[in-house]
Amino acid sequence: MYRIASYLHLSANMNSGIDLQGTFIESLKDLGLSPGLAKLVWMPLPMLLMLIGATVGVLVAVWLERKISAAAQQRIGPEYAGPLGVLQPVVDGIKLVFKEDIIPAKSDAWLFTLGPVLVVIPVFLSYLIVPFGQHLAITDVNVGIFLWIALSSIAPIGLLMSGYASNNKYSLLGGLRAAAQSISYEIPLALAVLAIVMMSNSLSTIDIVEQQSGYGILGWNIWRQPVGFVIFWIAALAECERLPFDLPEAEEELVAGYQTEYAGMKFALFYLGSYVNLILSALVFSVLYLGGWESPIPMDRLAGWIGVSENTPWLQVITATIGITMTLFKAYFLVFTAILLRWTVPRVRIDQLLNLGWKFLLPVSLVNLLLTAALKLTFPIAFGG
Amino acid sequence: MNIAEGVQIVSFGILGTTMLAAALGVVLLSNIVYSAFLLGGVFVSMAGIYLLLNADFVAAAQILIYVGAINVLILFAIMLVNKQEDFSAVPKRWIRNGATAIVCFGLFALLGTMVLITPWSIAPATAVAVQDTVVEIGKHFFSDYLLPFELASVLLLMAMVGAIILARRDFIPEQLGVQQTALTLPEQPRESSAGSIASDEMPSS
Numbered sequence: 001m002y003r004i005a006s007y008l009h010l011s012a013n014m015n016s017g018i019d020l021q022g023t024f025i026e027s028l029k030d031l032g033l034s035p036g037l038a039k040l041v042w043m044p045l046p047m048l049l050m051l052i053g054a055t056v057g058v059l060v061a062v063w064l065e066r067k068i069s070a071a072a073q074q075r076i077g078p079e080y081a082g083p084l085g086v087l088q089p090v091v092d093g094i095k096l097v098f099k100e101d102i103i104p105a106k107s108d109a110w111l112f113t114l115g116p117v118l119v120v121i122p123v124f125l126s127y128l129i130v131p132f133g134q135h136l137a138i139t140d141v142n143v144g145i146f147l148w149i150a151l152s153s154i155a156p157i158g159l160l161m162s163g164y165a166s167n168n169k170y171s172l173l174g175g176l177r178a179a180a181q182s183i184s185y186e187i188p189l190a191l192a193v194l195a196i197v198m199m200s201n202s203l204s205t206i207d208i209v210e211q212q213s214g215y216g217i218l219g220w221n222i223w224r225q226p227v228g229f230v231i232f233w234i235a236a237l238a239e240c241e242r243l244p245f246d247l248p249e250a251e252e253e254l255v256a257g258y259q260t261e262y263a264g265m266k267f268a269l270f271y272l273g274s275y276v277n278l279i280l281s282a283l284v285f286s287v288l289y290l291g292g293w294e295s296p297i298p299m300d301r302l303a304g305w306i307g308v309s310e311n312t313p314w315l316q317v318i319t320a321t322i323g324i325t326m327t328l329f330k331a332y333f334l335v336f337t338a339i340l341l342r343w344t345v346p347r348v349r350i351d352q353l354l355n356l357g358w359k360f361l362l363p364v365s366l367v368n369l370l371l372t373a374a375l376k377l378t379f380p381i382a383f384g385g
Numbered sequence: 386m387n388i389a390e391g392v393q394i395v396s397f398g399i400l401g402t403t404m405l406a407a408a409l410g411v412v413l414l415s416n417i418v419y420s421a422f423l424l425g426g427v428f429v430s431m432a433g434i435y436l437l438l439n440a441d442f443v444a445a446a447q448i449l450i451y452v453g454a455i456n457v458l459i460l461f462a463i464m465l466v467n468k469q470e471d472f473s474a475v476p477k478r479w480i481r482n483g484a485t486a487i488v489c490f491g492l493f494a495l496l497g498t499m500v501l502i503t504p505w506s507i508a509p510a511t512a513v514a515v516q517d518t519v520v521e522i523g524k525h526f527f528s529d530y531l532l533p534f535e536l537a538s539v540l541l542l543m544a545m546v547g548a549i550i551l552a553r554r555d556f557i558p559e560q561l562g563v564q565q566t567a568l569t570l571p572e573q574p575r576e577s578s579a580g581s582i583a584s585d586e587m588p589s590s
Contacts, residue, residue, distance in 0.1 A: 036388050111422070142517060143441050150445040153453020157425050160460050164418060176464060179457050186453070203519060 046138050050127050058275040062089035064332070065339050072343040096268035104261050108165040115162025116262070116269035122151040123276045130283045131206050133293045133323035144204040145197065148284060149190050152239060155273075156182040159248070159258050162270075166261040174257025177350060178248035181238055184357035185245075189235035191365035192228045195372040196221055196288050199384040205284075209292035211384055217296040222289040224383060227368045229289045231361055233334075236281040238357070241274060243342035247350055278338060279331060286330035293323030397437055404430035421463055425456040442518045 021042060028038035063078070063086055070077025078085025103109050129144045131137035141147055156179040163175015197203055199221070200211040212219050222229050238245040249257035259270050286292060299319055308315050348356070376383040407426035414420050428451040435444035475481070515521050526534045 040388060111418075141441065143445050143519065146442070146445050146449075150449040150453065153449050153457075154429075156457050157422070157452065157460070160457065160464065161422060164464060172464065176461065179461060183454065183457060 050138055051124065054124060054127055054276050054279070055272075057279045058272055059089040059093070060332070061275050061279055061335055062092065064335060068336065068339045069343060072340070093268065096271070097265060099264035101264040101266065102261075104167060107167045107261065111161050111165035112261075113266070115158050115165060115258075116266045116273070118158030118161060119155050120158075120269045120273040120276075122154040123273050123280060126151045126280055129205050130280070130327075131209060131287065131292060132327050133320050134206070134210075136293075136320060136323060137206060140204055140206050142204060144202075144206075145193055145208065145284070145288070146203050148280075149186070149193065152277075153182070153186060155277075162262070163258040166258070168261055170254045170256075171258050171260050174248045174254050174260070177254075178241065178258060181241070181245065181247060181353060181357075184354055185235040185238040185361070188231050188357065188361035188365040189239060191362075191369050192225075192232040192235065193288065195225060195228050195365075195369050198369070198372055198376060199224065201384060205287050205292070209287055209294065212291045213294050214298060214301075216294070216298040217291070220289065220291040220294070225289060225368070225372070227364065228372070229285070231365045231368065232288065233285060234356075235361065236285060237338060237341070238353070240278045240281055240338075242278065242338050244345040244348055245353060246347065247353060250347060278335060282331040282334035282338070283327065285334055286327060290330045293327050295322050295326050393437060396433070400430045400433040400437070404434070417463055418460075421456065421460050424459065425452050428452045428456060439515070440518060442522060 024042055024045075025035070025038045028041055029035060033041070066088060067077045067085070078088035081087040081091050103112055126148045128138050129141055129148055131140075159178040159182075160175045163171045163173075163178070166172070196208060200208045202208065202211075208221075212221055241248055247257075248254075249259055254260070259267060262270060299322060303315055372383070404427055407423045407430065410423040411420045411427065414423070428447060432444040432447040432452075435441075435447060
């Protein structure tokens with residue numbers, strides 16, 4: 001363990017130029033607030049920023065999905081709402097907000113309302129662990145990536161709840177399918193993550209990225225885990241219920257699965273949750289396998305060659321900007337591949353889905369884990385001794 | 386009292402109240418589906434209390450295993466068994482309820498006195514919180530807690546073998562003529578490898 005856990009929230013190093021948190025608290029103290037109160041004012045700001053960021057990310061993803069789907073089908077897609085139709089997702093959202101909120105007469109009103117909430121909250125909570133730079137994370141949780149896996153396991157309860165409360169056969173079947181799918185694919189997902197964790201000796205997402213840094217694109221985990229990243233991406237798509245695996249809401253079979261009876265804002269929560277989950281999976285993928293905020297060319301080495309100190313303020317601003325851009329670029333590239341997959345691969349059947357999960361992905365991911373352990377013991381330099 | 390302590394006390398109060406209320410709901414509500422969902426609430430608030438005790442790994446594991454796996458499986462079992470059964474009112478039901486209440490209260494009193502009597506060796510306030518909980522837990526698993534750890538894994542292996550045997554019905558000797566009606570799925574009898582009708586056991590019960 002070369003790094004002792006640090007508690008620097010959204011701020012630069014202690015010995016360095018820019019310290020957002022410190023500067024903000026100091027300026028509040030100058031206004032006459034007590035130190036405790038100043039800290040209290042600061043605390044919700046990064047969280048709020050993350051919420052807004054996640055929501056804007058969803059708007060971008062929805063626009064991309066509409067445009068790319070249109071291009072895949074030789075249509076134009078949204079065109080009139082804003083330039084190139086960029087405001088179309090906002091229009092969709094406003095429409096859903098103002099639609100009548102219907103609760104079916106024979107449904108269970110409490111569970112019906114609670115279901116979508118339980119689906120959305122864990123997904124937003126998981127943004128806690130996504131780092132956008134060395135010191136650009138909400139918090140450096142010790143159990144980082146494990147927290148993401150644990151939180152994503154709450155969602156099936158919300159889906160089962162909404163499926164049951166709707167008092168509709170299709171909803172119940174959709175909810176049960178969603179839960180079965182989620183449980184089945186969580187195991188290969190966790191095993192693929194475990195192989196990465198084994199190589200980086202830590203569950204913290206920041207440590208995982210740091211372990212990949214230094215050699216630019218050559219140091220990324222994707223070269224060390226060629227099987228693991230395929231397993232992870234398949235399992236992540238299944239967890240997000242993206243198209244090859246969107247059985248819980250398969251239109252031809254189940255109307256809309258657990259969403260059948262939902263309208264207005266409650267439906268919007270499901271919609272929002274699914275896209276936030278997709279972006280989150282893409283972000284986690286880029287953190288685990290694509291070097292997170294690292295750019296393909298190692299920036300700190302470049303700075304070393306020019307002869308600029310690491311703590312120069314303008315260099316830190318540039319590094320932070322490149323870090324955020326890189327993370328988002330990688331994540332949206334993965335979202336793009338997910339959308340292309342949607343229009344390329346046909347939907348699997350439920351038995352094919354479960355067979356793929358239990359009989360193929362599970363053994364392969366176990367072998368991958370054992371192989372990683374063996375390689376780590378044999379080549380400790382390349383596989384993080 | 387600074388902000389951190391205040392937040393801790395308030396969240397402990399909220400978590401404790403939620404946990405007790407949800408646990409009472411699990412026992413007292415007559416709708417079994419509500420009980421199952423409330424059980425999830427109990428597990429989540431327990432994870433919150435672990436988090437307050439600086440046991441972050443245990444809290445995450447609690448959510449992953451108890452909420453994500455066990456509670457979902459319980460809900461699955463409840464929702465797949467769609468037999469609508471009317472419970473006929475049992476005469477003299479209050480005797481049963483009273484006996485249950487007395488036994489439960491006795492257990493509660495026993496545990497309560499045990500908690501109060503035991504001289505807990507509380508660590509001094511200066512004790513440093515463990516930074517890397519996962520590493521510490523791992524060290525304990527492979528040194529002084531090795532036997533319980535291995536025993537638990539053997540137990541899980543046995544459960545897995547049992548589940549596989551229940552799922553592969555051709556292993557179970559035939560029980561023709563025994564018709565179970567309660568708590569079984571109205572499904573078609575499956576052809577086993579020998580071509581005979583396998584028993585009507587439900588794998589997930």
